[in-house]
Amino acid sequence: MTKLPKLVVVGVGLIGGSFALALKARGVVGEVVGIGRSQKNLDEALAAGVIDRAATCDVPWTRELGDADLVLLAAPVGEFPALFAAMSGALGEGAIVTDAGSTKGDVVAAARAHLGVAMPRFVPAHPIAGAEHSGARAAFAALFEGRRAVLTPLPETDAHALARVRALWEACGAEIVTLDPARHDRILAAVSHLPHFLAAAYVAELAARSESSDLLGLAGTGFRDFTRIAASSPPMWRDIGLANREALRREIAAFRGALDVLDAALRDGDGQALAAMLETAAKARRAWGSRPGCG
Amino acid sequence: MTKLPKLVVVGVGLIGGSFALALKARGVVGEVVGIGRSQKNLDEALAAGVIDRAATCDVPWTRELGDADLVLLAAPVGEFPALFAAMSGALGEGAIVTDAGSTKGDVVAAARAHLGVAMPRFVPAHPIAGAEHSGARAAFAALFEGRRAVLTPLPETDAHALARVRALWEACGAEIVTLDPARHDRILAAVSHLPHFLAAAYVAELAARSESSDLLGLAGTGFRDFTRIAASSPPMWRDIGLANREALRREIAAFRGALDVLDAALRDGDGQALAAMLETAAKARRAWGSRPGCG
Numbered sequence: 304m305t306k307l308p309k310l311v312v313v314g315v316g317l318i319g320g321s322f323a324l325a326l327k328a329r330g331v332v333g334e335v336v337g338i339g340r341s342q343k344n345l346d347e348a349l350a351a352g353v354i355d356r357a358a359t360c361d362v363p364w365t366r367e368l369g370d371a372d373l374v375l376l377a378a379p380v381g382e383f384p385a386l387f388a389a390m391s392g393a394l395g396e397g398a399i400v401t402d403a404g405s406t407k408g409d410v411v412a413a414a415r416a417h418l419g420v421a422m423p424r425f426v427p428a429h430p431i432a433g434a435e436h437s438g439a440r441a442a443f444a445a446l447f448e449g450r451r452a453v454l455t456p457l458p459e460t461d462a463h464a465l466a467r468v469r470a471l472w473e474a475c476g477a478e479i480v481t482l483d484p485a486r487h488d489r490i491l492a493a494v495s496h497l498p499h500f501l502a503a504a505y506v507a508e509l510a511a512r513s514e515s516s517d518l519l520g521l522a523g524t525g526f527r528d529f530t531r532i533a534a535s536s537p538p539m540w541r542d543i544g545l546a547n548r549e550a551l552r553r554e555i556a557a558f559r560g561a562l563d564v565l566d567a568a569l570r571d572g573d574g575q576a577l578a579a580m581l582e583t584a585a586k587a588r589r590a591w592g593s594r595p596g597c598g
Numbered sequence: 599m600t601k602l603p604k605l606v607v608v609g610v611g612l613i614g615g616s617f618a619l620a621l622k623a624r625g626v627v628g629e630v631v632g633i634g635r636s637q638k639n640l641d642e643a644l645a646a647g648v649i650d651r652a653a654t655c656d657v658p659w660t661r662e663l664g665d666a667d668l669v670l671l672a673a674p675v676g677e678f679p680a681l682f683a684a685m686s687g688a689l690g691e692g693a694i695v696t697d698a699g700s701t702k703g704d705v706v707a708a709a710r711a712h713l714g715v716a717m718p719r720f721v722p723a724h725p726i727a728g729a730e731h732s733g734a735r736a737a738f739a740a741l742f743e744g745r746r747a748v749l750t751p752l753p754e755t756d757a758h759a760l761a762r763v764r765a766l767w768e769a770c771g772a773e774i775v776t777l778d779p780a781r782h783d784r785i786l787a788a789v790s791h792l793p794h795f796l797a798a799a800y801v802a803e804l805a806a807r808s809e810s811s812d813l814l815g816l817a818g819t820g821f822r823d824f825t826r827i828a829a830s831s832p833p834m835w836r837d838i839g840l841a842n843r844e845a846l847r848r849e850i851a852a853f854r855g856a857l858d859v860l861d862a863a864l865r866d867g868d869g870q871a872l873a874a875m876l877e878t879a880a881k882a883r884r885a886w887g888s889r890p891g892c893g
Contacts, residue, residue: 431816431817431818432818433818433819433820450818451815451816451818453816480815480816490812490813490816491816493804493813494814494817495817495820495821497800498820498821498824498825499820500860501796501800501857502879503875503876503879503880504853504856504857504859504860504875504879505792505793505796505853505879506878506879506882506883507876507878507882508852508855509788509789509882510879510881511878518785518788519789519882519886519889520746520775521726521748521775521785521786522726523726523728523745523746523790524727524728525728525790525793525794525830526790526793528823528826529793529796529797529824529826529827530793530879530883530886531823531824531883532820532823532824533879533880534879534883534884534887535820535880537876540876541869541873544864544872545869545872548864548865548867552861552865555857555860555861555864557803558799558800558857559857560803561799561800561802561803562796562799562850562853562854564799565795565799566850568839569839569840569843569846569850570843570847572840572843574676574837577835577839577840578832578833580798580799580802581798581802581832581836582832583801583802583805583806584798584799584800584805584825584828585828585829585830585831585832586805587801587802587804587805587810587814587828588801588825588826588828588829591814594814
């Protein structure tokens with residue numbers, strides 16, 4: 304594939320850092336410049352070879368954009384409007400922009416509000432990969448292998464920019480799925496955002512109890528797995544919750560309906576209803592777990 | 599420690615099988631007899647060396663109890679009343695009985711209703727260990743190492759029987775915690791039973807949608823961990839839900855309260871409230887994850 308002489312990664316965390324490492328491992332990228340707010344994280348990214356040069360957001364970092372071939376936004380989505388505003392005008396004519404935001408409707412709206420003539424060269428993206436660890440030190444080249452990357456191209460998206468971004472995510476090992484932004488956000492609310500917020504609400508409620516230490520002392524491997532995502536980055540998930548709140552609230556309402564059914568079965572001592580729900584869940588979860596890339 | 603010449607395991611699944619394997623590995627058990635309903639599972643247990651002899655529940659298995667030194671009940675708790683009734687009268691005078699049921703109030707009530715003069719030699723227990731796999735083939739000797747085993751001795755419990763059961767779970771590598779049965783059930787409802795039923799209700803609700811395949815196709819590692827327990831044995835969890843339904847319904851009510859707070863924060867676009875909840879959860883989960891035996 305065509306080499307990428309200069310990549311600028313804004314937000315050198317798990318996702319941005321792993322994208323850089325994956326492209327470096329494939330030999331398709333020249334120089335990687337990392338932009339971030341934390342000097343410590345950028346220093347760690349430099350030390351780990353994730354990036355070749357760094358600039359914090361305090362200095363005029365947008366001067367790095369004039370000769371950039373690709374800019375990846377991998378900061379929390381709440382920062383995107385300010386980032387797009389800062390980028391607009393600084394981007395060179397050949398620069399393609401993509402992102403790794405977990406929500407797409409708000410990201411597209413922010414891009415349209417600020418990117419101006421560069422808007423056709425923005426390809427909204429969301430790699431479905433993550434971990435409870437964050438920061439450049441958590442990054443690794445294989446993060447996207449066998450995972451899905453969703454692209455949500457728009458009517459105005461340039462075909463060449465789309466093909467280029469698609470090829471780069473494929474070079475990272477990802478399988479490409481194309482969706483419109485609203486459908487992406489509805490699906491992710493159901494399979495990603497809701498579980499994150501359920502796990503967090505559950506742990507926060509337990510932790511606030513006076514006997515929380517006694518409770519957590521008897522928590523086992525089921526608790527461990529169910530709550531692993533509750534340790535994820537709070538600022539990132541606050542932004543996701545706010546950005547996708549309408550779809551997320553619809554998912555919460557649907558889940559409340561499922562809780563009502565469960566609670567009624569328990570109240571009535573209805574073993575058949577409980578068994579039916581548990582069987583449906585176990586069958587679906589086992590089938591999902593046997594899909595490639597899902598285990 | 600004193601050797602156990604004959605162990606009878608009723609229900610040779612992950613827990614019962616791993617108990618037998620752990621005691622065999624430590625050289626403290628002589629013969630292990632497995633009792634179960636499925637000939638196939640018993641055959642697999644024999645082939646894997648988990649048990650030395652087998653009997654299905656169809657034949658008069660209680661004749662194995664006359665010279666048993668320890669009987670472990672590791673079947674779904676819903677079967678315990680019938681098992682206790684069948685055992686009463688068949689137990690030898692020296693036989694100690696213990697169990698691995700995930701609930702204790704109902705198990706103690708069933709034992710008191712049926713065990714008669716053997717009741718002081720029943721030591722209710724619950725090892726906090728499990729996995730989404732079940733059956734004898736899933737058993738392994740190290741399952742209980744570094745995990746907690748709760749004992750809920752009763753006023754009538756014989757001190758020698760208690761010491762013996764305690765020593766055996768310790769021989770399996772478990773750390774012993776002593777609680778009264780009602781408190782055990784309240785705590786486990788919060789840290790084990792609620793997460794299991796939340797995960798199952800969530801997966802069952804998704805699976806019932808017409809677009810479930812599209813949804814599950816974009817589920818990632820967060821979904822994978824959050825829902826792992828939803829693949830657990832449905833009959834086992836139906837029984838746990840029914841046995842501990844009062845405590846579980848109180849936990850569901852508390853969780854609904856947490857959902858109300860979350861939903862209000864989303865409705866109001868209250869980023870501070872969302873961040874506070876996510877921070878509380880992340881801090882508590884990270885602290886828990888760094889405890890020994892919890893990782």
